[in-house]
Amino acid sequence: MLADTHIVCSDCHIGKVSNAVDMSERGDTIIIKSGVYTESLIEIDKPLTIIGENFPKIVAKGGEKIFHIIGDSVTITGLEFMEVKRSFIEDRAAINIQGGNYISIINNRFTNTFFGIYIAKSTGTKIIDNRLISNNKKEMNSANAIHAWSSKKLLIKNNYVEGHRDGLYFEFCDNSIIKNNHSYRNLRYGLHFMFSDNNKYKNNIFEENGAGVAVMYSHHIEMYKNQFLNNWGQSSYGLLLKEIKDSKIHYNLFKGNTKGIYGESAIRINIVHNDFVQNGWAMQMMGSSEQDTISHNNFIRNTFNVSTNQNAKNYNVYEKNYWSDYTGYDLDKDGIGDVPHRPVKFFSQVLGYTPEAIILLRSFFIELLNFIENIVPVLTPENLKDLQPLVKQIDNDTISKHI
Amino acid sequence: MLKILKYSFYDLLRSKWTLIYFLFFLMITQGLLYITGDEAKTIVGLLNVVVILCPLIATVFGTVNFYNSREFTELLLAQPLKRRDIFIGQYLGMTLSLSIGYFLGVLIPFVIHSFTYSVDYTVLSILLFVGVFLTFIFSALSFLISLITDNKIKGFGLSILTWLLLALVYDGMQLFILSMLDNYPLEKISLVMTFLNPIDLSRVLLMLKLDISALLGYTGAVFNKFFGSSFGFALSLSALLIWTVVPVYFINRISMKKDF
Amino acid sequence: MIQFQNIYKAFGKLEVLTGVSAEVSGGGITAILGPNGSGKTTLIKMLLGMVYPDKGEILFDGKPIKKEWQYKNDISYLPQIARFPENLTVTELINLIKDIRGGTPNEKRLIDLFALESHLGKKIKHLSGGTKQKVNILLAMMYDNPVIVLDEPSTGLDPIALVRLKELILEERDKGKNILITTHIMSLVEDLSDEILFLLEGKVYFRGTIPDIKEFAGEDNLEKSIAHLLEHKNAENIKV
Numbered sequence: 001m002l003a004d005t006h007i008v009c010s011d012c013h014i015g016k017v018s019n020a021v022d023m024s025e026r027g028d029t030i031i032i033k034s035g036v037y038t039e040s041l042i043e044i045d046k047p048l049t050i051i052g053e054n055f056p057k058i059v060a061k062g063g064e065k066i067f068h069i070i071g072d073s074v075t076i077t078g079l080e081f082m083e084v085k086r087s088f089i090e091d092r093a094a095i096n097i098q099g100g101n102y103i104s105i106i107n108n109r110f111t112n113t114f115f116g117i118y119i120a121k122s123t124g125t126k127i128i129d130n131r132l133i134s135n136n137k138k139e140m141n142s143a144n145a146i147h148a149w150s151s152k153k154l155l156i157k158n159n160y161v162e163g164h165r166d167g168l169y170f171e172f173c174d175n176s177i178i179k180n181n182h183s184y185r186n187l188r189y190g191l192h193f194m195f196s197d198n199n200k201y202k203n204n205i206f207e208e209n210g211a212g213v214a215v216m217y218s219h220h221i222e223m224y225k226n227q228f229l230n231n232w233g234q235s236s237y238g239l240l241l242k243e244i245k246d247s248k249i250h251y252n253l254f255k256g257n258t259k260g261i262y263g264e265s266a267i268r269i270n271i272v273h274n275d276f277v278q279n280g281w282a283m284q285m286m287g288s289s290e291q292d293t294i295s296h297n298n299f300i301r302n303t304f305n306v307s308t309n310q311n312a313k314n315y316n317v318y319e320k321n322y323w324s325d326y327t328g329y330d331l332d333k334d335g336i337g338d339v340p341h342r343p344v345k346f347f348s349q350v351l352g353y354t355p356e357a358i359i360l361l362r363s364f365f366i367e368l369l370n371f372i373e374n375i376v377p378v379l380t381p382e383n384l385k386d387l388q389p390l391v392k393q394i395d396n397d398t399i400s401k402h403i
Numbered sequence: 404m405l406k407i408l409k410y411s412f413y414d415l416l417r418s419k420w421t422l423i424y425f426l427f428f429l430m431i432t433q434g435l436l437y438i439t440g441d442e443a444k445t446i447v448g449l450l451n452v453v454v455i456l457c458p459l460i461a462t463v464f465g466t467v468n469f470y471n472s473r474e475f476t477e478l479l480l481a482q483p484l485k486r487r488d489i490f491i492g493q494y495l496g497m498t499l500s501l502s503i504g505y506f507l508g509v510l511i512p513f514v515i516h517s518f519t520y521s522v523d524y525t526v527l528s529i530l531l532f533v534g535v536f537l538t539f540i541f542s543a544l545s546f547l548i549s550l551i552t553d554n555k556i557k558g559f560g561l562s563i564l565t566w567l568l569l570a571l572v573y574d575g576m577q578l579f580i581l582s583m584l585d586n587y588p589l590e591k592i593s594l595v596m597t598f599l600n601p602i603d604l605s606r607v608l609l610m611l612k613l614d615i616s617a618l619l620g621y622t623g624a625v626f627n628k629f630f631g632s633s634f635g636f637a638l639s640l641s642a643l644l645i646w647t648v649v650p651v652y653f654i655n656r657i658s659m660k661k662d663f
Numbered sequence: 664m665i666q667f668q669n670i671y672k673a674f675g676k677l678e679v680l681t682g683v684s685a686e687v688s689g690g691g692i693t694a695i696l697g698p699n700g701s702g703k704t705t706l707i708k709m710l711l712g713m714v715y716p717d718k719g720e721i722l723f724d725g726k727p728i729k730k731e732w733q734y735k736n737d738i739s740y741l742p743q744i745a746r747f748p749e750n751l752t753v754t755e756l757i758n759l760i761k762d763i764r765g766g767t768p769n770e771k772r773l774i775d776l777f778a779l780e781s782h783l784g785k786k787i788k789h790l791s792g793g794t795k796q797k798v799n800i801l802l803a804m805m806y807d808n809p810v811i812v813l814d815e816p817s818t819g820l821d822p823i824a825l826v827r828l829k830e831l832i833l834e835e836r837d838k839g840k841n842i843l844i845t846t847h848i849m850s851l852v853e854d855l856s857d858e859i860l861f862l863l864e865g866k867v868y869f870r871g872t873i874p875d876i877k878e879f880a881g882e883d884n885l886e887k888s889i890a891h892l893l894e895h896k897n898a899e900n901i902k903v
Contacts, residue, residue: 232619234627258620280617301443303617324444354582356589358621359597361610364455365574406762413755414748474746478802481711481740482763483732662674662714 009033017050017058018042032056032079040064044100045071052078055109058094060084065092075104084113086141093118093147097125105130110145116164119148126155134163139187139210144169148176156181166192167209170199179203189214190231193221201226212237212257219245223252225400230256238279241266241289248272251400254279260302263289272296273396281307281348290315298393299343300324303361306343306384309352314384318343322390330391341389344380346373407479407489411496420464421504427460428508436512442522446530447613449509453534454606455570458541461501465545466562468497470555477663490550490658491651498542502535509534526612533605536643540601541566543650550657569602577603590625598639601646608639664688664810664841665710670719672705679705680716681865690839692832694852697862698893703845704743706862707812710843711740736764739806743814745799749788753779753798756787760802768805776827777801792819800828804835811835811842817851829854849886861892868892 006020008030014020017039020030026046034054040061048071055078060066063085067076081094093115097103101122107129110116116132119125127146136142145161147169148154154176161167167183168191170176178201183190190209191201193216200222206213212231215221221244228238238257239249241264248270254260260279261271265288275298276282282302285292287310294316299305301324308314320336321343328339347366350357360366373380415421431452435445472493479489509531513522545562552558577596581589597603610618611630618630629635665687672680679702687693695703708714709721712728712735720727723734747756757770774780777797782790790798796819804811813832817825832855836842846852852859852873859876861869869876869892873885880888 230616232616234620236619256616258616278616280614280620301447303614350578350582354578354585354589355621356585356593356623356626357578357581358618358626359593359603359607360574360578361614361617362450362606363574363603364451365571365578367451368571406759410748410751410755410759410762414750418750472748474742474744475748477713477742478747479763480713481735481738481742482760483735484763485732660715663708 003027003029005029005031007031007033008037010035021048021050024048040066041068042066043068043070044074047071047073049075050077050079052080052108054078055080057082060094060113063087063092065090065094065096067095069095069097069100069103072101073103074100075106076108077104077106078108080109080111081113081116082111084115086114086143091115091118091143091147093143097122101125104128110134115143115147116145116161117147119146119151119154121149122151122154124153125151126157127159128155128157130159132159132161132164136163136165136187139165142187144192145183145186148173152176154178160184161186163187166190167206168192170194170196172196174198177201181205182207184208186210191215193218197221200224205229206231206238208232209236211235212240212259214240214242215244215247216240216242217244219247221247223247223249224403225251227253228255228257228260229253232256232258234258237262240264241269244269249274251396251403253277254282259284261285263292265289267291269293273394273399274298275396276300276302276305278302280304284308285316286310292316293319295319295321296390296394298322298324298396300393304345304348307348307352308344308381308384310381310384311349311379312381314381316384318384318386320388320390321386322393323386324393326389326391328389328391335391337389337391339389340385340387342374342377342380342385344384346370346379349379405492407484407492408496408499411493412500413496415468415497415500416503418500420468421500424460424464424501425504425508427456428505429511432509432512436516442513442516442520443526446523446526449530450606450609450613453509453530454537454602454609457505457534457537458570458602459566461498461538461541462545462562462566463559464501465497465542466549466559469546469549470558480663486658487655490546490654494543494546494651494654497546498539501542502538505534505538506531526609529609529612533608533643536647537601537605539647540643540650543647543654547650547654547657550654550661569600573600574603588623590623594625594629598642601643604639604643604646608636608643611636611639664724666722666725667706667709668720668722670706670709670721671717672702672709672714673717678865683719683862683865683867685860685867685870687841687843690836690841691857692836692842692844692855693858693860694856695843695845695860695862696852696889697868701862702865703862704814707814707843707845710812711735711738737808737810739803739808739811741800741803741811741813741816743818745795747787747795747798750786752784752786753790754783756798756802757783757805760805764806766806769807770801770805773801773805773831776831777824793821793824796820797824804831809840811840813842813844813846815846816844817846817848849889853885861889863892 008014008017008020017037021042029049032052034056036057038059038061041064057080058066059082066081084092084094094110094113095117097119099121101124103125105127110132112134132145142165144166145164150172152174156178157180159181162184164186166189167186170193173196176199180203182205184207186209188210190206191213195217197218198220202224205227207229209231231238236258238254238260240262243265245267250272252274255277258280260276260282263285267290269292271294273296277300279302281304282299283306285308323341326341328337330337346369435448439445548561549558667683667685670680670683697703705714709716782794858872877888880891882888882891
């Protein structure tokens with residue numbers, strides 16, 4: 001059986017995408033010429049390749065979902081999807097993958113679609129080079145750009161997502177790779193990750209999202225070389241870790257976030273070779289976080305480096321980090337400060353009880369108290385200290401070049 | 404007034420005080436730049452030096468200068484001059500020469516530094532202006548105290564006490580009040596308290612630039628409005644201006660009524 | 664020219680002037696005398712607007728001086744203590760006064776008279792007490808004003824400078840100026856003054872010429888006359 005090619009355009013013999021899909025056999029190719037097609041509820045139950053020329057616009061008729069994919073091995077590329085309206089009853093998406101495996105969604109545009117790409121019960125699906133832009137104002141009325149649920153072995157790569165509720169959403173998805181994506185100005189999380197194990201995300205940029213990135217209830221996650229930038233706000237995090245176990249956070253940049261990393265019940269996490277620059281709090285590690293290793297990181301000009309709700313005991317290891325506010329010395333010139341560094345300040349503990357006192361930040365009086373606390377710890381855990389603080393900044397860029 | 408200002412300024416520009424002020428800040432700034440090798444760290448290090456020592460030096464110098472120039476003031480009082488011109492002129496001459504000492508002392512090392520490294524001039528210029536404001540405010544306060552107090556020792560003591568109160572004790576009290584009343588909404592109280600102290604105001608102005616990511620972590624609505632926009636910056640700056648003008652107004656008023 | 668009208672002044676509880684009235688006009692040298700604390704300097708300072716009366720009024724050229732300052736253009740004033748901004752040079756100080764007062768002063772002549780030429784470039788802080796007083800006199804006298812007020816002019820002067828100063832004062836008197844002097848050097852009073860204004864217990868106790876006061880006290884010596892006045896007022900605690 002030979003594969004056919006069907007051409008769709010407004011003056012062609014086939015004027016509608018849905019007609020082309022209906023008349024195609026398994027393995028056929030559909031080429032859509034540039035133009036505007038107002039269509040929706042197109043179901044695909046067989047392997048097909050759909051190619052758009054010069055980004056033909058598919059406008060959702062009645063604001064309904066556009067493609068509904070239940071078959072395997074479907075490729076969609078070069079289309080622009082528009083105006084999928086919000087619904088409170090169903091999860092409407094421009095491309096809705098329900099159980100189809102090995103789907104490729106490559107180089108498409110999504111403009112003001114409610115959900116952009118919705119993936120459910122799919123294995124081996126690739127979402128690459130797509131741009132999804134919405135201009136939502138309210139979290140309640142908006143949905144996620146790329147939403148994946150109960151899937152495996154996904155590859156989400158090189159996508160740009162902006163103005164949705166969550167930029168990237170993963171729930172019960174395992175063994176997937178998320179890389180080189182840029183998630184910008186989404187109303188809630190740039191990346192929202194739950195109950196998803198053994199995943200890697202690498203080289204992504206999460207920037208100015210309402211609440212930053214949340215990774216929760218998962219284990220064996222690898223997060224390498226991502227950038228968490230300018231996630232500002234009352235409950236905004238560069239990276240929120242909650243109930244996370246056995247994961248690696250390496251070579252990331254946390255810059256200008258209200259809280260760089262916030263950890264709650266984060267267990268056996270390896271936080272190594274990251275740069276924390278000009279965050280409000282570089283790390284906030286709650287007492288339930290244990291057996292974590294924090295080493296070879298640069299902490300540079302953060303208002304607070306580490307804070308915790310614990311004031312007695314610390315169960316994590318802080319060693320060989322560079323702290324830009326380290327005031328000790330290195331007489332034997334081995335690159336390691338001769339005096340331990342205590343990254344938790346008295347004042348950051350005070351703020352735990354009296355948040356309004358933030359107005360006294362950098363006051364001479366407060367600096368005096370910090371100094372005294374440093375000598376005689378009362379409010380800060382006595383054993384939370386870096387015994388081998390580095391005196392020189394680590395060049396993490398060079399170190400991570402080949403990773 | 405300009406004549407008095409001019410001569411006062413010339414006189415003090417050449418005095419060892421201005422030189423000391425200049426050299427002090429020159430050495431501190433250069434020293435920090437040398438040790439840290441980093442302009443941003445230097446600015447953070449300078450923050451407390453400026454916010455605490457500019458007021459102290461301006462206070463000491465203002466008091467000493469006022470009592471030292473009392474006879475000269477009398478000479479001027481016998482001249483065909485308005486009283487306002489005499490006192491405001493002397494005040495401005497003094498505070499301008501100090502300000503220039505401070506300004507150049509901090510600026511010169513940064514300018515030299517900028518030949519080889521990049522310098523963030525926004526935070527630096529806030530630091531420079533805050534120091535100048537504090538010099539103006541605290542020389543005015545000490546001038547005012549000296550004007551009211553004829554006894555040199557008493558005047559000096561009062562000036563130092565004022566400095567100690569505003570620089571250290573005040574923040575301690577504020578922290579104490581905030582932690583005692585932590586069941587109540589405290590944002591307004593703490594903002595009002597901040598506005599009543601020029602040292603706190605200067606600190607907040609710098610804090611708004613240096614620590615904005617931390618400040619936005621606070622959950623209250625009033626603070627959020629204050630920290631979250633240029634509103635807080637503008638408000639603090641205007642309050643600092645008021646702080647500069649009010650003591651000068653009182654210098655004028657009290658000098659009008661005083662016998663010499 | 665100058666009228667003090669019923670002047671009262673108290674510093675705290677201390678009543679210094681209790682109804683002083685006096686007029687100075689028509690030229691000549693008037694010495695204001697009185698025991699320490701009798702209000703001589705206060706009276707002078709009031710004329711110059713440095714101290715305000717609690718009650719009463721001072722007229723200059725028939726006009727009240729309250730809240731005025733232009734009239735000081737007509738007064739040369741030599742203050743008691745000569746202290747100036749330490750880092751200004753003598754020339755700069757002269758320029759300061761010239762800047763303030765404008766007009767055409769004759770500082771050249773006074774510089775020669777008191778041999779100040781070599782000091783002009785020096786800073787005030789490097790001058791001796793006597794030289795400072797000479798600068799003080801120079802600054803006060805370099806303008807040609809109808810009224811001259813001298814508060815203890817002889818302080819720290821060497822004999823030659825004192826002679827020059829006396830000559831200078833007499834010369835100004837001869838131009839018909841009104842000159843007020845306070846001093847505790849009686850020889851200076853005898854040499855210079857046309858009239859004595861004697862303050863005691865807050866009032867003008869005596870006013871007249873030197874022969875008048877001698878006659879009034881029944882003594883042939885000015886110093887004794889004044890001592891006599893004080894004793895008979897039972898003011899034994901106060902010295903002249």
